[in-house]
Amino acid sequence: MKNPQKFRYIFLALISVFLLSTNFQNLHAQNAKKNKVRLKANYIKIMDSLSYIELTAVSKIKKQNTKVSNIELNIYNEFDDDKIKIGNVITNMKGESKFIIKNLNTIKPDSTSTYNILISFKGNDSFKKSNKRISFKDANIEANLIKKDSTNYITATLINASTNSPITDESLDIQVQRLFRPLRIGEEFNNTNENGTIIVPIEKGIPGVNGILTFEVVLNDSDDYGTVKTLIEAPIGVPIVDESTFNQRTLWSPRNKTPLFLLIFANLIILGIWGIIVYLILNLLKISKSKT
Amino acid sequence: MKNFKTLVKDLAPKKFGKLDIIWTCFLILIIFIGIAAYIDQLIKGQEVTNMRDYALWGIYISNFVFFVATSFVGSVTVAILRLTNNEWRTPLVRIAEIISVAAIVMAGITIMIDMARPDRLLNLFIHARLQSPITWDVFIIPTYMVISLLLLYFPLIPDFAILKKYFKKKDPKLSKWYGKLSLNWTGSVAQKAIQTKSIRIIAIMIIPIGLLLQTIDAWLFSTTYRIGWDSTNFAPYFISGALVAGIGALISVIYVVRKYKKLEDYITDFHFDKLGKLLVLACLTYLYFNVNEYLIPAFTSKKGESIHLDTLFTGAYAPLFWSVTIVGLILPIIVLLFKKGRKPLPMFIVGLVVVVGSWWKRFVIVTPTLLHPFLPIQGVPESWHHYFPSLHEWLITVATLAMALLIITLLVRYLPVIPIQRTADELGLMENDKIKNTES
Numbered sequence: 001m002k003n004p005q006k007f008r009y010i011f012l013a014l015i016s017v018f019l020l021s022t023n024f025q026n027l028h029a030q031n032a033k034k035n036k037v038r039l040k041a042n043y044i045k046i047m048d049s050l051s052y053i054e055l056t057a058v059s060k061i062k063k064q065n066t067k068v069s070n071i072e073l074n075i076y077n078e079f080d081d082d083k084i085k086i087g088n089v090i091t092n093m094k095g096e097s098k099f100i101i102k103n104l105n106t107i108k109p110d111s112t113s114t115y116n117i118l119i120s121f122k123g124n125d126s127f128k129k130s131n132k133r134i135s136f137k138d139a140n141i142e143a144n145l146i147k148k149d150s151t152n153y154i155t156a157t158l159i160n161a162s163t164n165s166p167i168t169d170e171s172l173d174i175q176v177q178r179l180f181r182p183l184r185i186g187e188e189f190n191n192t193n194e195n196g197t198i199i200v201p202i203e204k205g206i207p208g209v210n211g212i213l214t215f216e217v218v219l220n221d222s223d224d225y226g227t228v229k230t231l232i233e234a235p236i237g238v239p240i241v242d243e244s245t246f247n248q249r250t251l252w253s254p255r256n257k258t259p260l261f262l263l264i265f266a267n268l269i270i271l272g273i274w275g276i277i278v279y280l281i282l283n284l285l286k287i288s289k290s291k292t
Numbered sequence: 293m294k295n296f297k298t299l300v301k302d303l304a305p306k307k308f309g310k311l312d313i314i315w316t317c318f319l320i321l322i323i324f325i326g327i328a329a330y331i332d333q334l335i336k337g338q339e340v341t342n343m344r345d346y347a348l349w350g351i352y353i354s355n356f357v358f359f360v361a362t363s364f365v366g367s368v369t370v371a372i373l374r375l376t377n378n379e380w381r382t383p384l385v386r387i388a389e390i391i392s393v394a395a396i397v398m399a400g401i402t403i404m405i406d407m408a409r410p411d412r413l414l415n416l417f418i419h420a421r422l423q424s425p426i427t428w429d430v431f432i433i434p435t436y437m438v439i440s441l442l443l444l445y446f447p448l449i450p451d452f453a454i455l456k457k458y459f460k461k462k463d464p465k466l467s468k469w470y471g472k473l474s475l476n477w478t479g480s481v482a483q484k485a486i487q488t489k490s491i492r493i494i495a496i497m498i499i500p501i502g503l504l505l506q507t508i509d510a511w512l513f514s515t516t517y518r519i520g521w522d523s524t525n526f527a528p529y530f531i532s533g534a535l536v537a538g539i540g541a542l543i544s545v546i547y548v549v550r551k552y553k554k555l556e557d558y559i560t561d562f563h564f565d566k567l568g569k570l571l572v573l574a575c576l577t578y579l580y581f582n583v584n585e586y587l588i589p590a591f592t593s594k595k596g597e598s599i600h601l602d603t604l605f606t607g608a609y610a611p612l613f614w615s616v617t618i619v620g621l622i623l624p625i626i627v628l629l630f631k632k633g634r635k636p637l638p639m640f641i642v643g644l645v646v647v648v649g650s651w652w653k654r655f656v657i658v659t660p661t662l663l664h665p666f667l668p669i670q671g672v673p674e675s676w677h678h679y680f681p682s683l684h685e686w687l688i689t690v691a692t693l694a695m696a697l698l699i700i701t702l703l704v705r706y707l708p709v710i711p712i713q714r715t716a717d718e719l720g721l722m723e724n725d726k727i728k729n730t731e732s
Contacts, residue, residue, distance in 0.1 A: 255421035266422050280442050283490045288475040290482035
């Protein structure tokens with residue numbers, strides 16, 4: 001062999017190519033196209049209860065909308081060119097999460113009493129970074145049940161919380177809570193008047209457990225105020241009569257709820273027949289002993 | 293006129309002949325094949341059957357219903373004929389009792405074969421739910437089994453005493469067994485009184501219990517609210533069907549036993565004539581309930597039931613339905629209405645046809661209904677819409693039938709098939725003379 005050193009170099013070169021190729025793969029993975037996360041945010045306020053921002057993270061992967069789970073979203077309060085982190089949440093398996101605002105006073109509004117919130121996702125190996133901004137003003141709904149000429153009405157007033165002035169010409173939904181989704185009552189649009197008030201009659205005969213109905217007055221997904229909701233409970237429904245036989249002794253109930261007549265008669269028949277059978281077997285013994 | 297010696301000689305059990313041994317071995321072979329198939333079913337599960345989500349009751353259940361129906365013969369011939377003072381029943385009752393015992397024992401075994409997990413049998417008692425007709429069935433079958441055994445045993449006691457004497461020299465070992473079974477019977481006044489009273493109690497008791505057994509069997513179906521089963525007519529329909537199956541089986545077995553045991557002097561054409569008339573009555577009653585069961589729904593049926601009836605009348609099950617109705621029910625009525633049709637051989641053929649018809653009739657009752665479920669499953673395999681038993685099911689079912697025949701064969705071998713004492717009494721022989729005569 002003329003130059004064995006040559007082979008050593010070729011060997012090293014091959015090893016280098018092999019080792020580098022794995023790094024190239026990593027590099028390729030890093031350069032792979034990341035998916036874009038689309039964030040949705042809704043501000044929801046439930047009167048005398050809690051306020052929260054409802055968040056959803058979605059991404060279009062292979063032309064299909066896919067929920068993005070288990071990503072961290074940071075929530076910032078933006079004001080006067082400044083931003084303060086007020087918390088963070090992680091999306092669940094459905095790509096959803098809820099950021100609860102314990103006290104709205106801890107968030108600073110801008111000069112127009114508008115709260116500006118930035119939701120930020122800083123990105124990861126699979127998804128690009130993404131931001132979403134929402135702005136809302138604080139509003140209240142004051143709702144009452146009144147009765148006029150034997151008809152029940154719901155009156156509700158929508159008020160701008162920062163100025164304490166009525167909000168006019170906004171549509172409020174009146175609905176009663178049902179098992180799967182609320183039942184709308186009244187007209188399709190119930191716009192607030194110059195006093196920020198609506199009045200909606202409640203039709204009779206709505207069934208409710210023990211006659212109690214829970215009404216919702218909702219300002220739904222307003223551009224300025226988000227969603228504001230108030231609940232009123234009122235005993236004006238028709239009580240639901242429970243027709244279930246679950247706790248009764250029936251022919252279709254479990255064994256510990258056997259009807260008494262069946263328990264008594266069936267057992268009497270069984271005992272009666274087997275009593276006679278025992279008597280007959282005893283008669284066999286008697287025959288055996290009665291030789292004479 | 294026969295004397296007592298010849299009477300006992302005629303009626304005492306006889307050793308197996310060559311043909312009997314071949315017959316018994318044949319039955320045992322079928323049973324062994326069936327047991328092998330059953331073991332395979334236990335290992336592999338019910339998958340080896342053709343029962344699926346639709347036809348979840350198959351041939352095992354229709355076979356079970358057939359056995360339950362056949363077991364009714366004990367109640368009919370013994371109890372009803374006894375209470376109506378039909379004296380001609382004497383040479384027939386023992387065979388009826390034997391068939392009853394064999395059928396009800398096999399009904400109990402067959403229902404266990406249908407259970408995928410027989411090791412959980414005890415759960416039926418531990419977790420019994422009294423509202424369920426299945427629970428009632430669990431109670432009534434052992435009850436009827438015990439009563440049928442008692443009905444067979446009580447009248448046998450004096451005969452065992454006679455056989456003990458008869459076989460004392462001929463076969464001491466057999467004589468010893470008969471002696472034990474005779475319960476020290478001497479024919480004393482006290483023993484006779486107890487025995488007579490007991491038989492009377494059983495004869496009365498077995499009628500409501502027999503009716504209850506058939507009724508519960510019918511309610512297993514009619515309480516399930518399924519098309520073809522949801523009928524208030526079902527219990528009497530089953531009872532009348534049981535009469536047909538039972539009497540048909542009785543006629544067939546009696547003919548064979550009479551021929552091979554040479555009992556023509558005891559079971560005469562007169563008895564066949566009477567049995568023929570009884571079978572006609574049973575068939576007519578059953579036909580009446582069949583008309584009720586199918587004609588009225590034909591008028592009033594809604595869509596689901598119409599489909600079911602079409603399947604029976606003109607559809608896939610039409611050949612079977614019309615065969616069991618015409619050949620298995622109407623034709624026997626026509627044949628038996630003629631005196632010549634009530635002779636032993638025609639009666640035997642009619643009996644066999646009735647039994648086969650009765651067996652397939654249960655298949656027609658059970659299967660088509662299951663193939664039309666209330667809540668059809670979406671996208672079920674095409675094969676689930678049809679049911680015909682698998683080889684495993686056939687082998688096991690034929691083995692159960694063979695087992696019933698084996699029980700009958702063995703009981704016919706070791707028991708006097710015609711009550712000796714009662715026949716002697718009817719011939720006017722005193723009991724003391726009988727025993728003396730037998731000993732001499």
